[in-house]
Amino acid sequence: MKKIAIAADHAGFEYKEYIKNQLKDQFELVDFGTHSADSVDYADFVHPAAKAVENGDCEFGILFCGSGQGVQLTANKHLGIRCALAWMPEIAALSRGHNNCNMVAIPARFIAKELALEIIEKFLTTDFEGGRHQNRVDKITCK
Numbered sequence: 001m002k003k004i005a006i007a008a009d010h011a012g013f014e015y016k017e018y019i020k021n022q023l024k025d026q027f028e029l030v031d032f033g034t035h036s037a038d039s040v041d042y043a044d045f046v047h048p049a050a051k052a053v054e055n056g057d058c059e060f061g062i063l064f065c066g067s068g069q070g071v072q073l074t075a076n077k078h079l080g081i082r083c084a085l086a087w088m089p090e091i092a093a094l095s096r097g098h099n100n101c102n103m104v105a106i107p108a109r110f111i112a113k114e115l116a117l118e119i120i121e122k123f124l125t126t127d128f129e130g131g132r133h134q135n136r137v138d139k140i141t142c143k
Helices: 010-023 043-054 069-075 089-097 113-125 132-138
Strands: 003-008 028-031 060-065 083-085 103-107
Touching: 003 010, 003 043, 010 028, 010 060, 010 113, 043 060, 043 069, 043 103, 060 069, 060 113, 069 083, 069 103, 083 089, 089 113, 103 113
Parallel strands: 003 028, 003 060, 060 103, 083 103
Antiparallel strands: none
């Protein structure tokens, strides 16, 4: 069973809880918070989730905030993370297939919960294509 890190700020809390409930039988979900809709700073929850993916404790990560931008930017500060902002399933599929992303950021204020679930399911079930894309992925990290 794949182990998935999941985190959100206050704007994404409701979505995080919905997704946890929808995926609990298919994946082992590690909840890095937040644990209420009270205002918080997203970085406090994203950094531990990203570290869990970066060090291999979790295979993938799912992040939520209002726009998806804040959590995505924070996660991508970690060298081993490639986090995609996805608002439709096709973007989630390309982020996995072409970019080998290991985290996905969802804009909770702009899409329905059901669409978020569809995006996440597509992200988690799409394999990296490798081949010509591997060379490109290898050039992402600054050295």
